[in-house]
Amino acid sequence: MTASPPVIAIRDLHKRYGALEVLKGVDITASRGDVVSLIGSSGSGKSTLLRCANLLEDSQQGEIVFKGEPVTWRGFDGARRPADQKQVIRIRTRLAMVFQQFNLWSHLTILQNVMEAPVTVMGRPRDEVEEKAREYLDKVGIGAKCDAYPAQLSGGQQQRAAIARALCMEPEAILFDEPTSALDPELEQEVVRVIKALAEEGRTMILVTHDMKMARDVSDHVVFLHQGLIEEEGPPETLFGAPRSERLRGFLSSTQ
Numbered sequence: 001m002t003a004s005p006p007v008i009a010i011r012d013l014h015k016r017y018g019a020l021e022v023l024k025g026v027d028i029t030a031s032r033g034d035v036v037s038l039i040g041s042s043g044s045g046k047s048t049l050l051r052c053a054n055l056l057e058d059s060q061q062g063e064i065v066f067k068g069e070p071v072t073w074r075g076f077d078g079a080r081r082p083a084d085q086k087q088v089i090r091i092r093t094r095l096a097m098v099f100q101q102f103n104l105w106s107h108l109t110i111l112q113n114v115m116e117a118p119v120t121v122m123g124r125p126r127d128e129v130e131e132k133a134r135e136y137l138d139k140v141g142i143g144a145k146c147d148a149y150p151a152q153l154s155g156g157q158q159q160r161a162a163i164a165r166a167l168c169m170e171p172e173a174i175l176f177d178e179p180t181s182a183l184d185p186e187l188e189q190e191v192v193r194v195i196k197a198l199a200e201e202g203r204t205m206i207l208v209t210h211d212m213k214m215a216r217d218v219s220d221h222v223v224f225l226h227q228g229l230i231e232e233e234g235p236p237e238t239l240f241g242a243p244r245s246e247r248l249r250g251f252l253s254s255t256q
């Protein structure tokens with residue numbers, strides 16, 4: 001039996017904003033069912049890495065391979081080939097993103113928010129999508145809020161709606177960028193519970209988080225980013241239980 005290729009493999013990724021090199025050669029792989037957490041100080045490049053992975057940003061060097069399909073690569077002439085627009089849209093819908101600030105459409109109801117991408121971007125039949133959307137809203141515990149607008153929901157409910165929206169795209173992987181850091185502590189836990197349940201279901205996820213307890217509980221692999229480079233990585237027990245690098249030790253004690 002041949003193993004299937006990783007859902008996403010990032011190799012030697014470099015990203016610059018003008019003269020500022022934000023990612024300096026980063027490698028990350030998530031195979032099916034993996035939960036990979038990214039931790040690190042503010043400004044270390046975590047959001048940039050997710051945005052490059054999901055092709056919201058272009059990068060200058062390195063490879064991104066989605067299920068064995070090269071997204072960026074070097075041609076025979078040595079020039080780097082960015083993904084074409086069709087490929088970008090296709091891959092972006094296969095890697096759903098959940099943002100810190102929820103990013104729901106304020107003029108659409110919760111149900112309409114969840115149905116938007118599958119219907120208008122992916123062209124799936126409206127009836128089928130609506131049924132799925134209601135299922136996922138139930139799953140995250142806000143089935144009763146279908147007809148409400150985002151402003152009528154608490155932050156925790158809005159973030160759960162954003163997670164239902166990601167699930168309704170039936171993605172290969174979900175990329176979370178600090179999904180709990182805009183929430184009050186008591187609302188944070190509702191979202192943590194949903195993320196834990198998704199991890200237990202075997203969903204493939206890359207999770208940027210400041211919540212070390214969640215990272216420890218849900219991850220198969222943890223990556224500590226420092227100034228655009230991986231400083232240390234490994235299974236959560238080792239990374240949190242026996243960190244080797246001085247920087248990681250300093251970072252972990254600052255988060256307690």
Ligand code: ADP
Nearest residue numbers: 017020022040041042043044045046047048049
């Ligand atoms: P993190 O998510 O780890 O806090 P980011 O990926 O957001 O870090 O940012 C990494 C660095 O890149 C920071 O120095 C930030 O100021 C810079 N940066 C991020 N986005 C942009 C941008 N669009 N233009 C210029 N600099 C940016």
Ligand code: MG
Nearest residue numbers: 046047048178
């Ligand atoms: Mg960030």
